[in-house]
Amino acid sequence: MRLGFNFTLGDTYDMVQRLIAERHIDYCEFLIDNFFCVDPNELAKAFDCPIGLHIMYSKFLEADRPMLVDFAARLRDYIDALNPIYVSDHILRFSHEGRAFFHLGEIDYSAEYEFVRDRVLQWQEIVGQRIHFENYPSIMDGGREAPAFFERLMKETGAGVLFDASNAVCSNRNCGTPFEAWRNVIAGAQHFHVAGYRNSLIEPFISLDTHAEALAPDTLAFLENFRSVFDKPGATMTYERDDQIEFDDIVADLKLLRNLFGEPEERRHDLALSA
Amino acid sequence: MLSLPSRTDRDLYPALMSPVLCANYPTDHKAFVRIDVSLRIYWHTLFDICPELLELSGPDGMSIFRPFMAWAGEKKLAFDWSYYLWVYVWLRQSPFKDRLLADDKYLRSIMAASAARWAILDRGRDCGIVIGCADTKNLVIGWKCRSVRLGREIELIEPEEPLPAPPDIFGYFTLQSFELDIFPGWQSLAR
Ligand SMILES: [Fe+2]
Ligand SMILES: [Fe+2]
Numbered sequence: 436m437r438l439g440f441n442f443t444l445g446d447t448y449d450m451v452q453r454l455i456a457e458r459h460i461d462y463c464e465f466l467i468d469n470f471f472c473v474d475p476n477e478l479a480k481a482f483d484c485p486i487g488l489h490i491m492y493s494k495f496l497e498a499d500r501p502m503l504v505d506f507a508a509r510l511r512d513y514i515d516a517l518n519p520i521y522v523s524d525h526i527l528r529f530s531h532e533g534r535a536f537f538h539l540g541e542i543d544y545s546a547e548y549e550f551v552r553d554r555v556l557q558w559q560e561i562v563g564q565r566i567h568f569e570n571y572p573s574i575m576d577g578g579r580e581a582p583a584f585f586e587r588l589m590k591e592t593g594a595g596v597l598f599d600a601s602n603a604v605c606s607n608r609n610c611g612t613p614f615e616a617w618r619n620v621i622a623g624a625q626h627f628h629v630a631g632y633r634n635s636l637i638e639p640f641i642s643l644d645t646h647a648e649a650l651a652p653d654t655l656a657f658l659e660n661f662r663s664v665f666d667k668p669g670a671t672m673t674y675e676r677d678d679q680i681e682f683d684d685i686v687a688d689l690k691l692l693r694n695l696f697g698e699p700e701e702r703r704h705d706l707a708l709s710a
Numbered sequence: 711m712l713s714l715p716s717r718t719d720r721d722l723y724p725a726l727m728s729p730v731l732c733a734n735y736p737t738d739h740k741a742f743v744r745i746d747v748s749l750r751i752y753w754h755t756l757f758d759i760c761p762e763l764l765e766l767s768g769p770d771g772m773s774i775f776r777p778f779m780a781w782a783g784e785k786k787l788a789f790d791w792s793y794y795l796w797v798y799v800w801l802r803q804s805p806f807k808d809r810l811l812a813d814d815k816y817l818r819s820i821m822a823a824s825a826a827r828w829a830i831l832d833r834g835r836d837c838g839i840v841i842g843c844a845d846t847k848n849l850v851i852g853w854k855c856r857s858v859r860l861g862r863e864i865e866l867i868e869p870e871e872p873l874p875a876p877p878d879i880f881g882y883f884t885l886q887s888f889e890l891d892i893f894p895g896w897q898s899l900a901r
Contacts, residue, residue: 445857448858468833471833472837505835506833538748540720540726542719547720575718576718577718609740635746637743638738639738639739639743
């Protein structure tokens with residue numbers, strides 16, 4: 436399992452450089468559309484490691500085709516310059532009747548399957564490559580339908596799933612989606628996210644995917660119980676931290692992940708050569 | 711017992727941005743907490759970025775937040791980057807008007823907040839946005855991230871020769887390069 440860190444804006448540049456230099460991470464994941472005004476060649480030289488691309492605001496379920504074509508044309512420049520390990524996007528709602536959510540909305544997995552499938556096919560065709568779609572940290576009970584939805588989506592569109600393990604933990608805590616229900620999705624996925632969550636301020640408590648705290652015991656237990664389903668050749672896991680960015684805390688979590696999954700195959704090879 | 715549908719987020723979409731609709735849900739239900747989480751983010755997006763506004767409203771912000779969100783609902787505001795500017799438009803016709811206009815720190819903070827939000831969220835090809843206001847000669851510019859080591863940047867400009875005032879309270883124009891070298895005229899805010 437290769438470990439990575441999410442790079443969303445310039446202020447964590449030095450820290451990410453240090454994570455790479457000290458070999459706490461093996462690759463870096465760009466929130467790529469935050470950097471659409473940065474020269475692709477500058478971005479390609481920014482870090483001396485492999486890169487994953489994570490799209491935040493394509494809004495491919497809501498945007499019209501000309502907007503998506505224009506977005507994809509710019510994305511393409513970065514794909515060509517960076518040759519990423521993967522390209523990923525989100526299945527969620529940014530707005531309702533033209534009014535933006537500030538806390539993004541989950542879709543209705545049973546009522547919207549066909550619509551989403553067609554949009555996924557169109558979006559992959561426009562970008563010209565396979566895209567890995569991330570699962571949502573469900574709150575309402577409809578989230579129990581997510582595992583079957585993603586399984587079917589992979590089968591019928593050839594898309595990948597960027598499986599966010601702590602989102603699945605939130606979903607388990609909030610609406611009881613069993614971890615076991617994700618087994619086939621995890622087995623079919625190569626790229627993963629993991630992060631901390633916290634409880635809502637008021638009761639009945641719900642768990643929120645905040646990316647601002649240490650990995651929770653149930654997240655680590657989930658990874659441990661399914662370790663062999665997660666780990667596979669080429670697999671990646673991005674540790675996401677968007678708030679409370681403390682180097683030592685992040686390294687402590689990365690070490691837990693390293694202990695759990697061991698050195699990645701590529702690194703073992705390097706170590707053998709240098710020994 | 712909850713008689714409103716709440717199986718999915720989708721059942722709650724209209725309430726996720728409406729304190730009025732939120733009140734229809736019993737407080738001990740998960741749907742209420744989910745809506746509350748969403749509303750808190752609208753609240754924090756406003757008051758964490760423009761904390762001066764709490765001097766007007768009092769520490770919980772509710773005397774601004776609740777009536778503004780209700781007004782925004784009636785006007786069907788898109789809640790795009792101009793979110794803060796619309797708060798100013800609302801404040802200007804509210805009982806807070808005199809205190810708002812007595813100190814230009816409120817306006818400066820609001821214009822900077824909207825410029826920053828544009829620079830973070832806009833996915834068009836433009837590099838920058840210039841925001842002007844009928845209540846000031848100053849301009850605020852938001853620049854998108856232009857280098858891997860930098861974030862977005864916000865600039866306050868006090869022009870020697872002021873631009874003509876925008877026809878509405880606010881106007882804006884966008885820049886296709888990282889230079890302020892044109893004035894194509896003011897665009898009005900979209901709702
Ligand atoms: Fe997450
Ligand atoms: Fe994630």
